[in-house]
Amino acid sequence: MAPKSKATITDVARAAGVSTATAGRVLGGYGYTSDDKKEQVLKAAQSLGYRPNALARSLITGKTRTLGVVAGDIQNPFYASVLRGISNVAEANGFGLLITNSDEAQTKEVRSVELLAQKQVDGLIVTPSDTRKARHLHNLKAMGVPLVLIDRAVAGLMVDRVATDNIAAAEQAVRHLIAAGHRRIGIVAELVDEKDGGLETFLTRAIAGDPIESEMLYPSWQRLLGYVRAHRIEGLAIDPRLTLRAGSYSALAAHAVVPGLMTAPEAPTALFTTDGTMSEGTMRALADLKLSIPQDVSIVCFDDLDWMSFHRPGITTVAQPRLAMGEAAARMLLERIHGEDYPPRTVLMPAELIKRGSVTQL
Amino acid sequence: MAPKSKATITDVARAAGVSTATAGRVLGGYGYTSDDKKEQVLKAAQSLGYRPNALARSLITGKTRTLGVVAGDIQNPFYASVLRGISNVAEANGFGLLITNSDEAQTKEVRSVELLAQKQVDGLIVTPSDTRKARHLHNLKAMGVPLVLIDRAVAGLMVDRVATDNIAAAEQAVRHLIAAGHRRIGIVAELVDEKDGGLETFLTRAIAGDPIESEMLYPSWQRLLGYVRAHRIEGLAIDPRLTLRAGSYSALAAHAVVPGLMTAPEAPTALFTTDGTMSEGTMRALADLKLSIPQDVSIVCFDDLDWMSFHRPGITTVAQPRLAMGEAAARMLLERIHGEDYPPRTVLMPAELIKRGSVTQL
């Protein structure tokens, strides 16, 4: 009734006239206790406004019932939805959520992981910002901290992972454009990190059908690969001038790079954007250029953002199950926390092509 | 080098040949230590891969360096941005962030607050789902837990608060429509909780200019009040049929309620939507009805969502400084945590009307 400052289990025990051990058993719900003592303790706890101190409990049990998440940027709709998915299953299981942003920078990611590890989270969900080196994540695994990766993989790091089947989804999207008669299709992609030999080497290898370690690629490179495969399947040549590299994960970068292509003589009749952020930048650029969709350009986007359904025309796009991805990741993490011991699993979520009105038949 | 399982401060002390007290002083950065012992301890810590246990530290210091946040829904762009703002200043000050969703439901909010309190957060930022009763928040305050409210107030709860100046912003938006010659302006608002006497009583009182406790109103009611004031100032009568109440905080609810008005004989020439979610639902409804903006209807929205700038036409809207609101709230909370003792402050952030192309001159 009168929850003044803080009452400890010792206070409750004293008020109830039992030992701290018994009070602990009642309040913590473990061991045996008689009904009448239980009642006394509960009444005492109630009147003192007792609230268990999770810190002390965690210190001794070694479990915090808290999940750590390192996202790229909470503000980004992709991460916001994934986080909501994670939050849903965390909450359903009585777990708290400690969330940080990496802004896709390795240094910030390392700091975040360190912070979360010090706070003794029971497990971590990370969208790694570097797919090659990640000592901090290898360390985590070596120390037995459950870890699930979302959206990206890390070379040599064998842990659970959930991602979209990017190659297949991009291939389907681009084939849809080709089927509509488009022959010159531009792609606007982030493609941030430098592959060995750069974009050109990657393209020639992809076009030649050389085997590529596609699992370890960034999503935007995987989606580029899907774009190339669609062309190969349909027997279309690839014009490297149509592959736009924004170079950073921002709408501004996409916005900056689109006008050059659209005003050039080799302008494409259709565009494929590889994620929500690229889509926004591209849409803004097209608006600036006063190009109409789909009369002047057709467009297929990746990731189904809210506005795409009521934009006029509706935007044809590849919908990733973002919420379900977060939920799946959290569920896998909880399984590991509860001690399940499968070999590392990779869950590739299917994406769905939603056809609306942004593609014209040529 | 070899960060096997977990090394404690005792292990480090033993390896360095000093007492745990000295090791603690070096590693924790408090008290005096000689340079050579410091070096020994640091080297030992390094080679054991020592990572401080924040739980044990917090248990004794009584500080967790963690902020708790109860948001409505992380997935909603409004909360996502506010959270990013909070996250920015938390991170800059070395604080972690424990985040939960309330879905605007009091029961979930209470559960969240309880969870965060048990985890001993140093302070809480809450968007209260009920502006009248909030025993859990009063309790928090009574127990001396620093608390900052965002977006909404709670009657009788004197704590720091940051919100948008909703009445002024809505008034400005609606006057902009009136200045453009519009005389029949519809408003699409959430208006979720039942005021005494309901919407009609509220309207008659507002129209009559009766004094209203506007501080304690939900944002959507405040924005409705701004709508009424704009009419009063401009000498326009209010047609209650033009005030659309969605009744819940979802785009679907707005989507359901708009067509009835727009197809009726008393259809307005312009619409004012009171938040991002109402805006989405309304836009979707207008798209379904194949009404063109601004030829068939003009529209002014509340909250500047990403798509509004590249939508064609651009959407005229009231931009709230969401990021800055989160940052301000976090900064105020940190000040309280550091023991500052001002009287409760209310920070009303100004909103800016961004004129784009969704309003036609009549």
Place this chain on the structure above:
DNA sequence: AAAAGTCACGAGAACGTTCTCACATATGAG
């Protein structure tokens, strides 16, 4: 030269829980 700081270190308590153990008592099986 005595008093009073400052600096350096260790022993052990403290934070608020759960866990281990010892010791009861009751209940059922042989």
Place this chain on the structure above:
DNA sequence: CTCATATGTGAGAACGTTCTCGTGACTTTT
């Protein structure tokens, strides 16, 4: 009747830190 098993309780250790205090050694002030 006796042994095992389930039920109930308390004393005290344990979790991994920081904090308090006591004891020196050295330096500065009076």
